[in-house]
Amino acid sequence: MTISQPQSRSYTSPTKQNKATASVTLDNTMGHHPHTNEIKKPIGLDAKLQFNTPKKTRLTVEGPIECSLNGFQLLNSPLFNKGSAFTLEERAAFGLEGLLPAQVNTLDEQVERAYKQLSYLKTPLAKNDFCTSMRIQNKVLFYELVRRHIRELVPIIYTPTEGDAIAAYSHRFRKPEGCFLDITDPDSIDRRLANFGEDKDVDYIVVSDGEGILGIGDQGVGGVRIAISKLALQTLCGGVHPGRVIPVCLDVGTNNKKLATDDLYMGNRFPRIRGEEYDQFLDKFIQAVKKRFPSATLHFEDFGVTTGRPLLQRYRNQLACFNDDIQGTGAVVMASLSAALKNTDRDLLDSQILIYGAGSAGLGIADQITNHMVTKGLTVEQAKARIHLMDVRGLILDNMAESSTPDQHSYSDPAKDWEGYDTKSLLKVVSEIKPTCLIGCSTQAGAFTKQVIQEMYKHNPRPIVFPLSNPTRLHEAFPVDIMEWTDNNAMIATGSPFKPVDGYVISENNNCFAFPGIGLGSVLSRAKIISDTMISAAVDQLADLSPLPKDPKAGLLPPLEVINDTSAKVAAAVILQALKEGNAKIEDEIQPGKDEYVKVPRDFDSCVEWVRSQMWKPEYRPMIKVEHREDIHTHQY
Structure with a gap:
């Protein structure tokens, strides 16, 4: 399959030395392609539409789509296929006459039909199969269906x-x-x-x-x-x-x-x-x-x-690389923790954190909390002294170096402080540490027992409890039980979706609150690397978006229904931090169609609007038939 490059208005990143090659000349009949600066001739009934002003960066997604596919080849391309939504003019231009029923549907009508089909299915796995099938047939329809039913369908996909x-x-x-x-x-x-x-x-x-x-x-x-x-x-x-x-x-x-x-x-x-x-x-x-x-x-x-x-x-x-299990999980947990602490009399720097599970996720969470504490004024050693790790061996102590990884050992508690204590007992460790926040990423179902939670509650009037293990059957505790054991005073975020408990929203500590914004920020800034400070900027922004200060029964994280807005703001924070530390290459690139460099707004609100203008949206756009050019079209399917 081939895709016409202006599908996403991408362009080869020109340098300051070849600025002239990025220039684009437009008229009513022919134009230069922004990648090659060579004249091309449009084909098809809607050809005149292709000469809109070229967009600013390669993720700009407005205007018509150029396509070189035809007939069944087009219908089999999930990126270009509109199914019954192809207009009569497009059907004629792309050889689709006779290949589709007569009725031309809108995207709204297609989504309604698809959701009805989905609703007939009884099991989550059957619905997952349906969504997979739709994704490999028609990506616009797939993403619009999930967007409109996001809370129901994210747990499916x-x-x-x-x-x-x-x-x-x-x-x-x-x-x-x-x-x-x-x-x-x-x-x-x-x-x-x-x-x-x-x-x-x-x-x-x-x-x-x-x-x-x-x-x-x-x-x-x-x-x-x-x-x-x-x-x-x-x-x-x-x-x-x-x-x-x-x-x-x-x-x-x-x-x-x-x-x-x-x-x-x-x-x-x-x-x-x-x-x-x-x-x-x-x-x-x-x-x-x-x-x-x-x-x-x-x-x-x-x-x-x-x-x-x-x-x-x-x-x-x-x-520019990123490990979601380590950095993404840690970023969301840190944002939830920050949001929760704002509703207590505790400060992050005075908190004690107990992480039950010392694998990639647990260590990633520990690292992100450490990094955040350091940005607030602690040394690395001071921060790590406030974080405690447990795994199948119990509390990780400094006399366990031979059986611990170096990263685990860096968070070890002094063994001399725990002489005579049962460090394999979560209940005993909670009793001694009196954690502000208890985090579970152990995959040990039911590990947070009533006794453990109530012991924590005894020392902390607003316990912060994050049972994060997936899937649901492996959760350390269920929100309904935690709320009952703490008289609805616990602040909870989970690793899978749960219904509200007595009107209290239970936020899902889903990485989708962090990695899409971090990833988009990296892409749009053309980041050289993804630094700890860029991730910390994402954490601060996500925590600031918590609805809890305005509603005591709200969740710690923004609702999933506004995830695009959340991601845009997180991305803007990442971009501005990348620019601040000289870690962004975007302003070395030239805007297609203009003899000037890309300029990212430094004001946060303006930067958010700039980010929104670059985000792909699931919508049908006019399509133009063009001849295939090896030097213009990509090889993505």
Whole structure:
């Protein structure tokens, strides 16, 4: 499949030395393409529409769409397909006459029909299948359907239902999506990525090796679906163009014996390759991304606990990359914690934080809280002394260095302070630490018992409790119980959606409140790297958007229904911080059609409006038939 580049008004980033090549001349009959500065001739009944003024940056998404596809090829392109919404003129121009029923529908009518079809389905997994099918047929319709029913459908297309779909990937496989990179053929990495175009074609990449999927562990090649799901949220919530992204699966084998012995399993069946061969494979992938897509943001997703952090630490200063499990989870939790603390008499710097679960998520949360405390005036050592970690061994102590990772050990409590105490008992640890906030990312269902919560409540009149493990069946406690045990005084955020309890809204600590805004901010600023201070800026902005100060029964986070506005504001905060610290390349680029550089407004409200103008929206736009040009059109499907 081919996509006409002006679908997203992308352009090759010109430098200050070749400013003239970005100039575009327009008249009523022919024009220069903003990428090539070469004259092209329009084809089709709506050709005159294509000569609107070129937009400012590559994520601007207004005006007509140029398309070189025809007939069945067009109907089979999820990015271009409108189904029954193609106008009569478009049907004639694109060879669609006789291929569609006579009635021309609006997007509203299509959404109504799709939602009725969805409503007939009885199980979440069946609804997930329906949404997947729609996404690979018509992306505009898919995103508009989910947008209008976002609270109902995000749990269907993401956690918790997506975890079940990933586990059954090889049995439910219908159509390939994404880029599959095989550790047995590392020399083919660049060739495989080339199927998705070049620098001008791609803004955002999500990559997973499938080892730590949504709390259900090693899912091998099925991990490609978590990359697909995260990109769906990046578009739905953050407005990144769905035709300018790549989901990548790194198939390095699997240690899941059930998968490896399944005759239908579609990935490599050998045990996971680790060590030097794995590291070299990852490095070849990173170098290929840097070479082929130097302007793209790279998002690491659901790597294992022993892999994710070293990978981020190794490459975070080489390119704009981000680990959602570590940084995204930590950012949302820190924002929720900040919002909660504003409704207590406690300050962040005086708080004691107990994190139950010391894997990638738990350590990421600890790191983000540490970073935030440091920005507020503490030293790293002072901040870490206020954060306590527990795992299956109990409270992590400084005499457990041999069995702890270096990152875990950096948060260890002095063993001498705990002599004679049962450090494996969560109840006893809570009794001694008296935590301001108790965070669960252990996947130990029911770990936050009535006794534990009431012990915390004894020392803290407004306990902050975040049971975050996914899926729902693995939650450390349920909100209805926590509220009952604390006389409705607890402030709760969870890892999966829950209904209100006695009128109190339970916020879902969903990463979609952070990573889409951070990702969009990175893309729009053309960030060199994603720094800790950029993420802290996102945290502060998200916390400021909490509705709790105005409504004591509101959630800690903004409602999901305003997620686009939330993401725009988070992105603006990230962009302004990137510009402040000299970490943004966007103002080195020239606006297509103008002999001037891009200028980002420094005023926050104006920057938010600028961000909104760059966000992709699920809407049908006029389509223009053009001839295919290899140097103009991308290779995205």
